[in-house]
Amino acid sequence: MLFNLFKKKKCKICGTMTKEEFYIDNKIFGNEHSEITSSKSVKKYLCRGHLIEEFKKSFLAFPKNMIVFHPELEMVCKNLYSYYTLSDLKACNFDNTIINNSEKLLSKIKGKCSRCDSEAQILYFSKGVLKYHNYIPQIENINFEDGKLYCSKHGLESIISDLQTNKSIFNEGLYAPFRDSGVYISTYL
Numbered sequence: 001m002l003f004n005l006f007k008k009k010k011c012k013i014c015g016t017m018t019k020e021e022f023y024i025d026n027k028i029f030g031n032e033h034s035e036i037t038s039s040k041s042v043k044k045y046l047c048r049g050h051l052i053e054e055f056k057k058s059f060l061a062f063p064k065n066m067i068v069f070h071p072e073l074e075m076v077c078k079n080l081y082s083y084y085t086l087s088d089l090k091a092c093n094f095d096n097t098i099i100n101n102s103e104k105l106l107s108k109i110k111g112k113c114s115r116c117d118s119e120a121q122i123l124y125f126s127k128g129v130l131k132y133h134n135y136i137p138q139i140e141n142i143n144f145e146d147g148k149l150y151c152s153k154h155g156l157e158s159i160i161s162d163l164q165t166n167k168s169i170f171n172e173g174l175y176a177p178f179r180d181s182g183v184y185i186s187t188y189l
């Protein structure tokens with residue numbers, strides 16, 4: 001029944017009741033398209049504190065490059081912040097222009113972080129840079145020059161406080177980065 005969808009569950013770590021979900025792979029495809037063995041669940045329930053803690057850990061440990069669009073939690077998606085690999089974008093039938101531009105932007109992540117000496121791993125676009133048309137993100141119009149190159153630490157620093165203070169519940173999921181290079185974005189698609 002519908003009201004059961006967002007039922008409270010126990011935080012996997014501390015047992016506090018929560019509706020917030022941490023996704024460690026794409027919820028659309030589940031385990032089928034991932035390298036995660038089928039014995040592992042794609043998501044786990046966590047309280048806000050542990051959700052943020054787990055997000056930080058997996059974000060910093062992820063070895064691949066990422067495009068990070070600032071979470072538009074109040075404007076676009078208040079209940080989720082999702083991660084799509086390039087193959088997820090293809091499988092979700094995103095327009096080719098979006099996929100091609102994402103691929104191009106990812107290929108430009110090279111050199112040093114703009115704030116420290118670490119290797120750049122993130123191309124970050126601040127709040128408002130990405131425009132939406134009928135809730136569809138216009139990634140095809142994004143230019144490399146509008147972003148900032150960051151290491152994972154400085155990329156995380158740019159988004160974490162908005163995630164932490166989200167006034168809504170992440171009942172559709174806060175995503176860990178997974179599998180391959182990809183895009184962090186606020187979208188219900």
Ligand SMILES: [Zn+2]
Pocket residue numbers: 011012013014015016046047048049050
């Ligand atoms: Zn907890």
Ligand SMILES: [Zn+2]
Pocket residue numbers: 113114115116117118150151152153154
């Ligand atoms: Zn840095």
